[in-house]
Amino acid sequence: MKPILYVVRALPGARWEPLEPLFDIRGNAQRPPADWLSEASGATAVAATYLDRIDGPALDRLPGLRHVASYGVGVNHLDLQACKARGVIVTNTPGVLANATADMTMALLLAAARRVAEGDRTIRRGGWTENDPSFHLGIEVTGKTLGIVGMGQIGQAVARRAQGFDLALLYTSPRDMAVPGARRVELPELLGASDFVVLCCPLTPETRGLVNRERIALMKQGAVLVNTARGPVVDDGALAAALRGGRLAAAGLDVFPDEPRVPSPYLGLENVVLTPHLGSGTRETRAAMARLVTEDLLRVGRGEPPKHRVV
Helix, strand or coil: CCCEEEECCCCCCCCCHHHCCCCEEEECCCCCCCCHHHHCCCEEEEEEECCCCECHHHHHCCCCCCEEEEECCCCCCECHHHHHHCCCEEECCCCCCHHHHHHHHHHHHHHHHCCHHHHHHHHHCCCCCCCCCCCCCCCCCCCCEEEEECCCHHHHHHHHHHHHHCCEEEEECCCCCCCCCEEECCHHHHHHHCCEEEECCCCCCCCCCCECHHHHHHCCCCEEEEECCCHHHECHHHHHHHHHHCCEEEEEECCCCCCCCCCHHHHCCCCEEECCCCCCCCHHHHHHHHHHHHHHHHHHHCCCCCCCECC
16 A cells, blocks of 8 residues: 555645655645544645644654655744654755745835725725825835845845835844845844834744834834734734834734734734735745645655755
């Protein structure tokens, strides 16, 4: 019998045919069952997404598991130490998401600063009745200062786009990065000097709750915050209070701590743009991610070393 590959949820653009000689492929549903671990109990390999938590208790229910092929770059949904302890290989899909996520970051920055979503809602409810000079004023982006928290591939792609808006660039990173026109600073300086702050950092113990009440207090009055990193990087209660009270002018949020649930304080605020984790959500990027998943499944299935191994 062939080993079982369980695909937790259908991946756009994925081609599973090359894997059929190696695996008995199961799952692959648009919406997985609530207890997909029961269906996957005999699996040797699992193709999972950031929505699929695989930790110690989950691994206990997958005793034959040898490979988790994670669809995405972030691996905070996986207990890497538990996987390593059980000899489970973990792979991800780096290097193909940066451009799409950077595009989304700039889209949210512009939408929040120029009140694009709010303007759309105004028109739809019949609120556009005249062009008074003070109507619906936003914040000009060109020529301001952008602070990028995390200068990995996505942060660097944002920096390249920002140069087209003549933005002065500040960034935080564990090390100096060769990014033309960008200056590395400590986080307090970045927060205090930036008109726009974008979060491009991974979720780690150090970045969890990074943007809290104290750090928001360091930000410029009327600044704009954009988060396309991970939801838990932001203290939602503190951010909602800052938006409601006018401490910050606006925010653009693509990620949330308990997706698909969105923290209720944001829902009543006009000055926050909310999108459903669409950072990598282009046809081209999602197909490229699926290709990396299947390529490493093939390698490991043939007994070869994977190309994008995490542990």
